[in-house]
Amino acid sequence: MKVELSSKKKFQLLKKLKSKKQTKDQPESLESASSMFQKATADSKAKRSKPLNPELVEAASAVASSLPFDRKRTVSDLLAQLRKHEEATDAQKRGETTNISNVIADMKIGKRRLNRGVSRPSSQISFDDDDVQGDMLQRGIRSEFAGSKRRGLHLGRRLNIFPVSPIVTEGTPEAESSPTLWDLEFANQIAAVNQKPPRNGFEEMIQWTKEGKLWEFPINNEAGIEDDVEFHEHIFLDKYLEDFTKQGPIRHFMELVTCGLSKNPYLSVKQKAEHIEWFQNYFQEKEELLKEIDDHKKETDLSLERKSLSE
């Protein structure tokens, strides 16, 4: 059976064999190497619970025959490798995780040299087209720190060095009471720091639109006016006149007022209602005065009638 090996696998196999040959070249290690391999095979034989797939064995022998090295040795080496792989897969299936995190936990942290700023020699003239670096320089060191800490501080296996303190849950009710002046000031400060001057005319226009200095396009004729009220509520305002007297000059006056309001397109319904309410309050305050005026009027009218009659 001829097995077609990919070139990559061939090189890998060659590498392994060369490394073993190097160990073999050392004079005394020849026997030790062989003994090592024998021990390895023995160990692996002892460890593996199930025998290797006979097809794999056949494939290994075919591969060995295709390679130009010592056939028996290559077969035994390949089989040893296969056994190792099988053990690894079995261990993973059982749930024994690889001990990389354990290994890393003991290792030292290697500092990555941060390239702050541009490391070009000053003699070279550099033209920053979009002023991208300028933005970075303005932002300073903070952004680079943020980039390096992107993975987060709380990922990864806990080392259990420090005792875990109970989480304090009293923070939220304090914040609800009222944002203090210091908090407001702090918030304002943050907002001011985050604001950057606009880089071009478009950004300036965006800023103005946000502030309200520039209208939004396409122009919305009803921007700012959120009247959900129908037209009849603007025109028929008689319901607000129910509390007034039905006869007399005041009623006449208020009817004129409502007539004027119904024709007014600039006020909202609330404003119109407020207008009428103001008049209501005013007349209620002056009720006594109005009664006096009425009485006085009646007297004068009567006196006038008497005079006219007498004449």
Added chain:
Amino acid sequence: MRHAGKMAASMLGWALRAARQIFPLPCRGQVRGYYVDWRMLRDVKRRKMAYEYADERLRINALRKNNILPKELQEIADKEIAALPRDSCPVRIRNRCVLTSRPRGVKRRWRLSRIVFRHLADHSQMSGIQRAMW
């Protein structure tokens, strides 16, 4: 009611500066607002007051200026409107130049005095303004 936005800009050089920061501005950052002079400040105050009392004045005037209500009521309304603060009446507002606070020679459309207008127009900083020639 018209609000004239009156931010000082001493771009002309002959504006008087009032060294007094009173009305802090709502925008963020260190911005100090100075009105050109005290007269301008007083005019601003009058405008604000007039805006506040505009509705009341309108209603009391409606009571005064009609034939239907009894005259006694109208007399009382007269007294009431006279009792309101003096700066609340719109008649006291003077349309000053926005940049120099000049009370006279101010064109309403641009809110600028004739001198400032001419200066800006000559430096082609007024959109759509051209020297007349016919």
